[in-house]
Amino acid sequence: MLEDERDDELHDELHEEVVLPGGNVGGAVRVGATVRRPTGPWTPAVHELLGFLADEGLAGVPRPHGVDDRGREVLDYLPGEVVPVGRVELTDAQLASAARWLRDYHRVVAGFPRSSRRWRFVERALGPGEIVCHHDFAMYNLVFDGDALAGVFDWDTAGPGVPLDDLAMFAWVSPLLFPDADAARLAHGLRVIADAYGGVDPETLLRHVERRVTDSADRITAGQRAGDAGMLRLGERDEPASTLRRLRLLVARTDEIVAALARG
Known part of the structure; x- marks a missing residue:
């Protein structure tokens, strides 16, 4: 096992999983500064797209970091406020x-x-x-x-x-x-x-x-x-x-x- 892979596993062990709201389609959990979500046959194309956007300097896009040992995609966590659908309208x-x-x-x-x-x-x-x-x-x-x-x-x-x-x-x-x-x-x-x-x-x-x-x-x-x-x-x-x-x-x-x- 490579040193950076061991570091990633240790990092995961130090952070509990927090279920994020929503997730009607795939579900998502936060682990430290990352989000973990289920993958599918479309995941390689989506990760290529996100990597391209991040490299081009587009703000507000999660950069992908491959998959974890449970087969879930690993993405940057994006901090901010999610507006509850149906309860508060966007300004x-x-x-x-x-x-x-x-x-x-x-x-x-x-x-x-x-x-x-x-x-x-x-x-x-x-x-x-x-x-x-x-x-x-x-x-x-x-x-x-x-x-x-x-x-x-x-x-x-x-x-x-x-x-x-x-x-x-x-x-x-x-x-x-x-x-x-x-x-x-x-x-x-x-x-x-x-x-x-x-x-x-x-x-x-x-x-x-x-x-x-x-x-x-x-x-x-x-x-x-x-x-x-x-x-x-x-x-x-x-x-x-x-x-x-x-x-x-x-x-x-x-x-x-x-x-x-x-x-x-």
Whole structure:
């Protein structure tokens, strides 16, 4: 055994495992300054992606450190505050900070090699106009330092997509989290995200949500049929059925929200 491997094992023994909140798909524990999570066939591609982003100097990304003696991936722990879904809403400043980070991520990841890789839901190269999206850029996968985004985790569903996919997912699980809310309030959140990201029309963002969320539901269903343990855990939480019910409510209000965007 190499000296650094012995040091890593000793380091693990000196720190107890702390179960982190969330973990509906894979589950995660903190061990000292690292996070340990289950792996899958997609893990090598995700680690290549994270290593690339860290080497490019993108802030807020956990650097991978291989796997531990239990076969779990080892990632940097990202300190910060996770906003509880459904109990506290993101502030306008947090929405804007996250959208700006997403713009920077999309700029940096455009340089990632476009050759074929095994991602969680697909194995193929990037197509024209595609990048590697996070695909679950939602408030439960973000940590903040006050109003500033401090880190983005849970990259295991990353894979080919278009930039608007990530923006639409962020909108879906932030300002559109409660689609029966006041239309002006929903429209305001969409404008904050679109303005901070830049070059995106908030109505276009709204209309892309239906496609993006439907795609996500289809992936979850396909994963459940294939026996993906993480997707099966989502099924225990009534997914994707609950998401599709909420999406139908949003779609029924699209014209109302578009009108509110126009008034704004």
